[in-house]
Amino acid sequence: xxxxxxxxxxxxxxxxxxxxxxxxxxxxxxxxxxxxxxxxxxxxxxxxxxxxxxxxxxxxxxxxxxxxxxxxxxxxxxxxxxxxxxxxxxxxxxxxxxxxxxxxxxxxxxxxxxxxxxxxxxxxxxxxxxxxxxxxxxxxxxxxxxxxxxxxxxxxxxxxxxxxxxxxxxxxxxxxxxxxxxxxxxxxxxxxxxxxxxxxxxxxxxxxxxxxxxxxxxxxxxxxxxxxxxxxxxxxxxxxxxxxxxxxxxxxxxxxxxxxxxxxxxxx
Numbered sequence: 001x002x003x004x005x006x007x008x009x010x011x012x013x014x015x016x017x018x019x020x021x022x023x024x025x026x027x028x029x030x031x032x033x034x035x036x037x038x039x040x041x042x043x044x045x046x047x048x049x050x051x052x053x054x055x056x057x058x059x060x061x062x063x064x065x066x067x068x069x070x071x072x073x074x075x076x077x078x079x080x081x082x083x084x085x086x087x088x089x090x091x092x093x094x095x096x097x098x099x100x101x102x103x104x105x106x107x108x109x110x111x112x113x114x115x116x117x118x119x120x121x122x123x124x125x126x127x128x129x130x131x132x133x134x135x136x137x138x139x140x141x142x143x144x145x146x147x148x149x150x151x152x153x154x155x156x157x158x159x160x161x162x163x164x165x166x167x168x169x170x171x172x173x174x175x176x177x178x179x180x181x182x183x184x185x186x187x188x189x190x191x192x193x194x195x196x197x198x199x200x201x202x203x204x205x206x207x208x209x210x211x212x213x214x215x216x217x218x219x220x221x222x223x224x225x226x227x228x229x230x231x232x233x234x235x236x237x238x239x240x241x242x243x244x245x246x247x248x249x250x251x252x253x254x255x256x257x258x259x260x261x262x263x264x265x266x267x268x
Contacts, residue, residue, distance in 0.1 A: 060179065063179060076108050088169040102119070125141055
């Protein structure tokens with residue numbers, strides 16, 4: 001099958017406009033919904049943590065509400081890398097090819113699946129804990145592996161040590177201490193990000209339509225998750241998209257201005 005020319009394919013243009021309308025409807029319905037409240041949150045905890053937001057949405061659970069929590073459950077969160085040793089800071093936080101800051105993250109889920117760097121070079125895999133040696137072990141679908149020695153872990157902070165070459169670097173992660181009750185509804189869950197993986201061969205119109213539907217589904221989950229976490233600012237940094245977000249509206253980005261990450265989601 002020949003490569004698809006987006007400019008010359010009115011069918012694909014109709015797809016984009018239809019999906020844009022669907023996304024707008026989803027987001028309008030989401031923002032119009034009243035905020036659900038959960039029961040009172042217990043403050044008893046054997047693990048120190050930062051403050052937790054009140055009136056928590058019922059789709060989320062505050063890990064601080066548990067009096068005790070096993071390590072393999074406490075670690076199931078979205079961890080944002082905050083800092084690293086100065087010697088390796090650029091390697092971990094800076095993309096020298098595009099001359100931009102990276103925002104490394106690590107999302108871990110109860111089914112032992114993992115998404116690394118959803119805003120950078122996204123990778124999927126599995127995780128496990130070696131409790132005897134205090135190791136967090138990651139195995140990715142591309143055949144690579146990574147291990148972190150867990151130096152310290154609280155509900156909203158984790159400090160690990162990683163070996164890079166012959167050196168060791170201390171890395172700090174932070175989280176909001178919240179987890180989704182249905183982890184498969186997390187926007188960064190691996191199954192919700194397969195549309196971002198570039199196909200190895202040209203796709204049919206139907207396959208491209210399905211890829212776009214998955215994209216809309218991702219952004220629906222993404223907005224819902226930010227809303228339920230009571231975020232006041234939504235960051236799209238590092239996420240591939242073809243949409244222009246306005247205060248109260250959505251548009252399509254002109255082709256010359258499309259981000260490389262969005263283009264790389266497709267064969268051509």
